[in-house]
Amino acid sequence: MADINPFVILIASIFTSNMILSNFLGMCSFIAVSKEIKTSLGLGQAVTFVLTGTTIINYLVYHYVLIPFNLEYLRFIVFIITIAAFVQLVEMIVERYLPTLYYSLGIFLPLITVNCAILGVSLFMVIRSYSFIQAVAFGVGSGLGWLLAILAMSGIRQKIKNSPVPKGLQGPGITLIITGLMALAFIGFSGIVKIQ
Amino acid sequence: MMTILITVGVISGIATTLALLLTIADVYIANYGEKKIIINDDKELIVEGGSSLLSTLVGNNIFIPSACGGKGSCGYCKCKVNSGAGPVLATELSYLTEEDQRNNVRLSCQIKVKEDMAIEIPEELFNxxxxxxxxxxxxxxxxxxxxxxxxxxxxxxxxxxxxxxxxxxxxxxxxxxxxxxxxxxxxxxxxxxxxxxxxxxxxxxxxxxxxxxxxxxxxxxxxxxxxxGDFYLQNSDSDMVMVAVGTGMAPIRSILQEMLDKGIERKAVFFFGARSKSDLFMLDEMEMFERELYDFKFIPTLSRPKDEDNWDGFTGRVPDAIADYLEEAPNREAYLCGSAPMIESTVKNLLLKGFTEDKIFYDKFD
CATH class of the missing domain: 2.40.30.10 (Translation factors)
Incomplete structure (x- = not known):
C-alpha cells in the first residue's frame, strides 16, 4: 500500500494530478456543459458528490467482494454497474427533495453515468493500492479538481463569448485549445506534491 | 468450473442488490402521492403523481396527440400548463416557440406531475x-x-x-x-x-x-x-389540388370518399407519387373516382420506373410534376400528405403557381 498522507493526495488530485488537465478524463461533459458558469458549477458539484460516493462504494465492493472471491478482473464491469445504479439513486433523491437543483442539473445527472473521470478514479484507486482513507481523499480531491477545471473553463468561455474566434474553431475547437493551455499552466503546480 | 459459477454468482448478486435498492427507492422516494389536476378550470382529476403529464392524462382517458409516444421527439403533445410544472426543461426548448413559452405552453410528455396542476386543453380533445x-x-x-x-x-x-x-x-x-x-x-x-x-x-x-x-x-x-388533427377537407368551393406520396394516399382517399358521399362539386386534381409501377395501388378506385366525381383527375408519377414498367406517364418526383403540369391560377386549395422533404418542396412549387400559404393544408409524417 502506497504510504502517502491522505491530505497530500487530496491536494495533489486537485492541482497536480487533475482528472481533466493531467489525465484528460471526463472531457465530453467538460466540453459540452462548460458554456455557462451556473450550469458548470451545478455539474461540477454533482460530479464531486458522485465521485465521492462511487469511490467509497467501489472501494468497499472491490475489497470486500471482489478480492475475497479472486475476481479482481471483474472490476471494470462491476464499477460501471455500481456507478450507474448510484447515479440513478442520486437522481431520484434530487428530483424528489431538491427540485431547484433538479431543474438546473436534472438532465446532466444521467450524463455523469458515462463520465470517464468517475470510472477513472475508481480504477486508479485500485491500481495505486490506496487505503480507504486515501481512496476517499482521492475521490473528493478529483471531484473538486474537476469542478475547479470546469469552472475555470466556463469563466474563460464566457469571457471569450464575443471574441472573434475563427469559424472552424468556435465551440469545442477553441475549448480544447484552452484546455491544453490550462493543462500547461497547471504544470506549474507540479512541484508542490507528487502522487504518481 | 467453480470460477465460472462464482463469477456469475457474484455479478448476479451485486446486480440484484442494486436493482433491489433502486426498486425500493422507486417505491418510497419517487412516490409523490395523490395530486389534483384541474383541466380548463372545470374538470378535476385526482391522479397518482410521479409520471409524466401525458401518460397521466392518457391513463384518465384524455388523449393528447403524441406521434412519438412520449419520447419528446415530435412536439405534438403541447398543452397549456398554468401552474405546477416548474421551469421549462432543456428537453422542451427545441419544440417551444417564444410565444409558446410566454403562454405557458409545455410538452406534456416531458413534465412530471409532482404538484397540483392547472392545465388547459382544447375541448375537442374530449371527443x-x-x-x-x-x-x-x-x-x-x-x-x-x-x-x-x-x-x-x-x-x-x-x-x-x-x-x-x-x-x-x-x-x-x-x-x-x-x-x-x-x-x-x-x-x-x-x-x-x-x-x-x-x-x-x-x-x-x-x-x-x-x-x-x-x-x-x-x-x-x-x-x-x-x-x-387539423388536416381535413375545408368547407369551400375553390378548386383543389391534392398531393400524396405512398401511404399519404390514406387521408386523400378519405377526402375523395367524402366528396363522393356528399356530392361535393369541386374541380380536383390528385398528384400521386411512387417509385415504380409496382408501388402504385388503388388504381381501380381512382378510376372510379374519375368517373363518378364532378371533375376529378388522377395523375400518378413515378420517380424511378423500371424498364419493364413501360411507363408513359410523368417520370420524376411529385413537386417536379406540379411544376410541369399545373397551370397558374388564383384561389385554389391544396391538400398535401407525405414526408417532410416532399411537403417542403411541394409547397415551394405551389407558391410559384399562385397558391397562398393559408390555402395549403398538409399532413407531414416522418
Whole structure:
C-alpha cells in the first residue's frame, strides 16, 4: 500500500494530478456543459458528490467482494454497474427533495453515468493500492479538481463569448485549445506534491 | 468450473442488490402521492403523481396527440400548463416557440406531475375516445404497403372529419417490450362509423409497422384512439389540388370518399407519387373516382420506373410534376400528405403557381 498522507493526495488530485488537465478524463461533459458558469458549477458539484460516493462504494465492493472471491478482473464491469445504479439513486433523491437543483442539473445527472473521470478514479484507486482513507481523499480531491477545471473553463468561455474566434474553431475547437493551455499552466503546480 | 459459477454468482448478486435498492427507492422516494389536476378550470382529476403529464392524462382517458409516444421527439403533445410544472426543461426548448413559452405552453410528455396542476386543453380533445376493434381485412396493396380495415367491436361509433388521423396501439411483442402508439391517417369514408380503413407502409425497424406487417392478422384484436388533427377537407368551393406520396394516399382517399358521399362539386386534381409501377395501388378506385366525381383527375408519377414498367406517364418526383403540369391560377386549395422533404418542396412549387400559404393544408409524417 502506497504510504502517502491522505491530505497530500487530496491536494495533489486537485492541482497536480487533475482528472481533466493531467489525465484528460471526463472531457465530453467538460466540453459540452462548460458554456455557462451556473450550469458548470451545478455539474461540477454533482460530479464531486458522485465521485465521492462511487469511490467509497467501489472501494468497499472491490475489497470486500471482489478480492475475497479472486475476481479482481471483474472490476471494470462491476464499477460501471455500481456507478450507474448510484447515479440513478442520486437522481431520484434530487428530483424528489431538491427540485431547484433538479431543474438546473436534472438532465446532466444521467450524463455523469458515462463520465470517464468517475470510472477513472475508481480504477486508479485500485491500481495505486490506496487505503480507504486515501481512496476517499482521492475521490473528493478529483471531484473538486474537476469542478475547479470546469469552472475555470466556463469563466474563460464566457469571457471569450464575443471574441472573434475563427469559424472552424468556435465551440469545442477553441475549448480544447484552452484546455491544453490550462493543462500547461497547471504544470506549474507540479512541484508542490507528487502522487504518481 | 467453480470460477465460472462464482463469477456469475457474484455479478448476479451485486446486480440484484442494486436493482433491489433502486426498486425500493422507486417505491418510497419517487412516490409523490395523490395530486389534483384541474383541466380548463372545470374538470378535476385526482391522479397518482410521479409520471409524466401525458401518460397521466392518457391513463384518465384524455388523449393528447403524441406521434412519438412520449419520447419528446415530435412536439405534438403541447398543452397549456398554468401552474405546477416548474421551469421549462432543456428537453422542451427545441419544440417551444417564444410565444409558446410566454403562454405557458409545455410538452406534456416531458413534465412530471409532482404538484397540483392547472392545465388547459382544447375541448375537442374530449371527443377523442379509445376504441376496441378487430382486424376485418388485412391485405397487401404493394410489397411494402398494407391495407387494414378495423371494425369497432365495443359498441362505440367513431365520428371524424375526412383527413384526420388516429393513433394505433401496438402491444408488446417479441422484439418490442413496451406498449407503443403511432399516428395513422384514416382512409375510409366518414359515413362509416363502425369501421375505419388504414394504409400502413413497412419501415425497416419501425415498431408499429413491424407489428402490423409481421404480427397482425385478420381476426386479431386492436385498440386505437382518435380522431386527431387539423388536416381535413375545408368547407369551400375553390378548386383543389391534392398531393400524396405512398401511404399519404390514406387521408386523400378519405377526402375523395367524402366528396363522393356528399356530392361535393369541386374541380380536383390528385398528384400521386411512387417509385415504380409496382408501388402504385388503388388504381381501380381512382378510376372510379374519375368517373363518378364532378371533375376529378388522377395523375400518378413515378420517380424511378423500371424498364419493364413501360411507363408513359410523368417520370420524376411529385413537386417536379406540379411544376410541369399545373397551370397558374388564383384561389385554389391544396391538400398535401407525405414526408417532410416532399411537403417542403411541394409547397415551394405551389407558391410559384399562385397558391397562398393559408390555402395549403398538409399532413407531414416522418
Amino acid at each position: 377523442v375516445k379509445q376504441f376496441k376493434g378487430v382486424v376485418e381485412i388485412s391485405k397487401d396493396l404493394t410489397d411494402k404497403i398494407k391495407f387494414l380495415r378495423l371494425r369497432i367491436t365495443d359498441g362505440q361509433e367513431i365520428s371524424f372529419k375526412a383527413g384526420q388521423y388516429l393513433q394505433l396501439t401496438s402491444p408488446p411483442y417479441p422484439g418490442n417490450k413496451d406498449e407503443v402508439y403511432r399516428a395513422y391517417s384514416i382512409a375510409s369514408s366518414t359515413k362509416h362509423k363502425d369501421y375505419i380503413d388504414l394504409i400502413i407502409g413497412y419501415v425497416e425497424g419501425g415498431i408499429l409497422t413491424t407489428y402490423v406487417h409481421k404480427h397482425l392478422s385478420e381476426g386479431d384484436d386492436v385498440t386505437f384512439n382518435g380522431p386527431y
